[in-house]
Amino acid sequence: MRSIRHLIGGVPVGGSTAAPVHDPATGQQTAEVVLGRRAEADAAVGAAEAPGVAFPTAR
Numbered sequence: 001m002r003s004i005r006h007l008i009g010g011v012p013v014g015g016s017t018a019a020p021v022h023d024p025a026t027g028q029q030t031a032e033v034v035l036g037r038r039a040e041a042d043a044a045v046g047a048a049e050a051p052g053v054a055f056p057t058a059r
Contacts, residue, residue, distance in 0.1 A: 002031040008043050015040070 004021065005012040014034030021031040036044075 004031055004033040006036050009047050013040050
C-alpha cells in the first residue's frame with residue numbers, strides 16, 4: 001500500500017498514525033496518508049516563513 005508523507009524542507013516527516021485515502025469513483029482504498037502532529041505543523045510554518053526557502057526569489 002502506498003504511503004503519502006509530508007515533506008518539510010525536502011525531508012519526509014509525519015507521525016505514526018495514518019488515515020486511508022479512497023478513490024471516490026470506486027470506493028477502494030488506494031493509499032494511506034501519514035497524519036502530521038502539531039510539531040510538524042509548526043515546522044512547516046517555520047520553513048514557509050524562512051526567507052528564500054519556500055519561495056526563492058528570482059534572479
